[in-house]
Amino acid sequence: GDSVTQTEGPVTVSESESLIINCTYSATSIAYPNLFWYVRYPGEGLQLLLKVITAGQKGSSRGFEATYNKETTSFHLQKASVQESDSAVYYCALGANNNAGAKLTFGGGTRLTVRP
Amino acid sequence: GGIITQTPKFLIGQEGQKLTLKCQQNFNHDTMYWYRQDSGKGLRLIYYSITENDLQKGDLSEGYDASREKKSSFSLTVTSAQKNEMAVFLCASSDNTEVFFGKGTRLTVV
Numbered sequence: 001g002d003s004v005t006q007t008e009g010p011v012t013v014s015e016s017e018s019l020i021i022n023c024t025y026s027a028t029s030i031a032y033p034n035l036f037w038y039v040r041y042p043g044e045g046l047q048l049l050l051k052v053i054t055a056g057q058k059g060s061s062r063g064f065e066a067t068y069n070k071e072t073t074s075f076h077l078q079k080a081s082v083q084e085s086d087s088a089v090y091y092c093a094l095g096a097n098n099n100a101g102a103k104l105t106f107g108g109g110t111r112l113t114v115r116p
Numbered sequence: 117g118g119i120i121t122q123t124p125k126f127l128i129g130q131e132g133q134k135l136t137l138k139c140q141q142n143f144n145h146d147t148m149y150w151y152r153q154d155s156g157k158g159l160r161l162i163y164y165s166i167t168e169n170d171l172q173k174g175d176l177s178e179g180y181d182a183s184r185e186k187k188s189s190f191s192l193t194v195t196s197a198q199k200n201e202m203a204v205f206l207c208a209s210s211d212n213t214e215v216f217f218g219k220g221t222r223l224t225v226v
Contacts, residue, residue: 001175004158038217045120045219046159046206091158095215103149103174104215106158 002027006092006107014115015084021077021110023066023092033094035068035075036104041088049077049090062086084114118143120218122207127223131199137192137221139207148190149208149215152176159206165190194223201225 006023013019027033037049037059050059055070064079075092092107120141129135141148147166151159161174163182171182181193190207202225207218 046217048214048216051214103161103164104159106151106160108156108158 002029002033002094002105004092004094004105004107006090007110008108009089009111010113011110012113012115013082016081019077019079019082019086019112021090021092021112023075023077023107025073025075025092025094025105027073027094030094030096033096035066036093036095037064037066037075037077038091038093038106039088040091046091082112082114084116087112087114118145118216120207120209120216122205122218122221124221125219127221129194129197129223129225131197131225133197133225135194135197135223137194137205137207137223139190139192139218140188141190141207141209141216141218142188143209143211143216144187145209145211145216146187147210147212148184149210150174150180150182150190150192151206151208153204153206153220155202162192162205197223197225199225 003026007021034053036051039049040046050061052059052068058067066077089111091109093104095104123138149164150162160176162176165184168187204220206220
């Protein structure tokens with residue numbers, strides 16, 4: 001089946017440091033998966049951070065970037081300079097692009113804490 | 117914008133009890149989902165529904181029932197709660213391009 005593996009948390013970095021959260025995927029049942037990063041801030045629901053549906057493309061949002069690399073089956077999340085407000089749990093996910101809906105397969109989540 | 121409302125926010129049940137979680141969405145989305153999230157683990161799909169009265173099993177459907185009574189609502193039933201079970205259940209809906217999530221129902225079984 002399909003699977004997503006991401007950096008195990010917790011991850012702690014200091015404000016203004018750079019960040020990378022690794023994500024690799026295996027899409028055995030989906031020829032051209034869509035890739036997503038979701039984030040859950042404290043006290044809030046899970047929400048979409050960014051998505052990329054085409055291999056080779058980069059998605060970006062709130063200073064975060066991720067590039068869809070089909071060769072290495074990776075979708076790492078990066079930010080050049082984190083802020084305390086980025087403290088959250090981040091989930092990498094893949095989904096099919098078909099009429100049955102965007103059923104998602106999630107990674108285990110990475111809890112990020114940014115020290116002031 | 118729309119919203120997904122899950123009730124209750126917290127649910128405490130007893131071993132063997134049948135428990136029902138409810139979800140409402142006002143996005144007018146066709147597809148709705150129930151995911152289970154265990155501490156330190158990713159989300160796992162329990163059931164989904166692509167239209168009213170439709171039900172599709174996910175990877176974790178055993179021990180659960182679901183019902184899509186109308187387009188805007190999707191309920192999940194834990195058929196027999198397991199002792200010491202703790203998890204967060206997330207409802208979601210999608211328009212085939214993006215999935216939107218509710219804030220979850222936290223279940224504790226004593």
